[in-house]
Every structure is written in C-alpha cells, then in structure tokens.
Amino acid sequence: MQSSWDFERLSEACNKAGCILCRLTGETTRRYLETWKDEMFTDxxxxxxxxxxxxxxxxxxxxxxxxxxxxxxxxxxxxxxxxxxxxxxxxxxxxxxxxxxxxxxxxxxxxxxxxxxxxxxxxxxxxxxxxxxxxxxxxxxxxxxxxxxxxxxxxxxxxxxxxxxxxxxxxxxxxxxxxxxxxxxxxxxxxxxxxxxxxx
Structure with a gap:
C-alpha cells in the first residue's frame, strides 16, 4: 500500500464531490499563493x-x-x-x-x-x-x-x-x-x- 503525500491527497479528494484533479490543482495553487503572500514576496x-x-x-x-x-x-x-x-x-x-x-x-x-x-x-x-x-x-x-x-x-x-x-x-x-x-x-x-x- 502506498503512503506518499500525493497518494493521501488523491485518496482524500476521492471522498469529496467534484473533479479530483480540479480540487487538487486549486488546493496546490492556493497553497503556492499563500506561501508567496506570506514568505516568497520578500525574496x-x-x-x-x-x-x-x-x-x-x-x-x-x-x-x-x-x-x-x-x-x-x-x-x-x-x-x-x-x-x-x-x-x-x-x-x-x-x-x-x-x-x-x-x-x-x-x-x-x-x-x-x-x-x-x-x-x-x-x-x-x-x-x-x-x-x-x-x-x-x-x-x-x-x-x-x-x-x-x-x-x-x-x-x-x-x-x-x-x-x-x-x-x-x-x-x-x-x-x-x-x-x-x-x-x-x-x-x-x-x-x-x-x-x-x-x-x-
């Protein structure tokens, strides 16, 4: 059985309504923007x-x-x-x-x-x-x-x-x-x- 972070995210997404990939892409984008807003913009x-x-x-x-x-x-x-x-x-x-x-x-x-x-x-x-x-x-x-x-x-x-x-x-x-x-x-x-x- 796989236990990677990506596998866990995919597994969690399967339990929610809607497209799995749309959800994961949206979450990844939001996480990147949060990181940019909080940390990366000063780099x-x-x-x-x-x-x-x-x-x-x-x-x-x-x-x-x-x-x-x-x-x-x-x-x-x-x-x-x-x-x-x-x-x-x-x-x-x-x-x-x-x-x-x-x-x-x-x-x-x-x-x-x-x-x-x-x-x-x-x-x-x-x-x-x-x-x-x-x-x-x-x-x-x-x-x-x-x-x-x-x-x-x-x-x-x-x-x-x-x-x-x-x-x-x-x-x-x-x-x-x-x-x-x-x-x-x-x-x-x-x-x-x-x-x-x-x-x-």
Whole structure:
C-alpha cells in the first residue's frame, strides 16, 4: 500500500464531490499563493522573476486580492508600474502601430475627454499597450500623446500611493491618517493584470 503525500491527497479528494484533479490543482495553487503572500514576496529572485513576467495572471492576481495580500502586491506591482513609468518616460511608450478606421463615424476623444480620463484609474497595461498600437486614419496625431501623458500621470499617482501604503505598513507610522493609498494595491492589481474576471 502506498503512503506518499500525493497518494493521501488523491485518496482524500476521492471522498469529496467534484473533479479530483480540479480540487487538487486549486488546493496546490492556493497553497503556492499563500506561501508567496506570506514568505516568497520578500525574496529578491522571486520578485525579479515576477517583475520580468509582468505579474501574475488575472485569476491569480485577484485570488491574492481576495486573500488580502495588500503589502506583497503593493511591493511587487509597484516594481512593475515603476518599470512601465520609466519606459513611457524614456520612449513615450512607442509601439508598432496598426492602422484602423473609427467605426460608424465615431470620433476619437477630444482633449476634454483627457481631463475626465485623468481623474479615473486609467487603462490596464494590456489595454494601454493595445491603444498605443492603434493609429487612426481619420484623426489628428494629438490623441495618442494625450493618452500617453494622461496614463503616465495616472501611473505616477498610483506609484506614489503604493509607496505611501508600503511606508505606512511600518509600525512607526501606524498612527498616521489613512487615505486613498490604502486601496492602491487593489488598483495596482487592476492596472497590472486587468480588472477582476476580465478576459483580455
């Protein structure tokens, strides 16, 4: 008779409703995310790997949000956002462009739109990069620099809030007033990995 840990897990899973492999995969993933949240996020090499991969996928990012991984996500995703800011400042976020025609006579946003956009949480990185590849045939070249400038300001604001959240996790600052920075880690999750449940 086998007595390995895997055999025990399989045996236990057989006694529960549903797919055995789905359950085991889910449990293994949850265990990994718990370990990352509690221990691994401080490891330099782990953070470097996550940084180079541009973060967790949407599903696993939002699992971490549900687990309350505020400080780990704030630190890891601030690194990614900082890289994006540096890249945008360096080259304006230039990407290979694709031509498109606005549909049904739609107009591209005018400059007043960007005032509203600046007060929002901006675009997730995937949609921002996609937007930077579009080059409309029927519009002036002003919209893309405005979009880049607005997204840059939004990311800089978020980066500052993440830094403040991280600072306030230090016991010396525990009595300071809390503000918008306390939810910045959730906004960073949306910016880096897309909004919860989005299929991008």
């Amino acid at each position: 330099f090499n782990e953070r470097a790997k996550l940084r180079s991969s541009r973060g967790f996928c949407n599903t696993h990012t939002w699992q971490l949000v549900q687990m309350g991984a505020s400080l780990p996500l704030a630190q890891a995703y601030r690194d990614i956002i900082t890289d994006e800011i540096e890249q945008l400042e360096k080259d304006g976020g230039r990407r290979r462009q694709r031509w498109f025609h606005p549909k049904n006579g739609e107009e591209l946003p005018d400059s007043s739109f960007y005032t509203l956009f600046l007060s929002s949480h901006g675009l997730c990185l995937q949609h921002f990069h996609l937007s930077c590849t579009l080059k409309p045939l029927a519009a002036s070249e002003t919209w893309l620099p405005l979009l880049r400038q607005a997204q840059l300001a939004i990311m800089q604001r978020l980066e500052a809030q993440l830094s403040e959240l991280i600072r306030k996790h230090d016991y010396r600052y525990k009595d300071e007033k809390r503000g918008a920075e306390m939810t910045s880690w959730q906004r960073a999750a949306g910016l880096v990995s897309g909004e919860e449940g989005s299929i991008t």
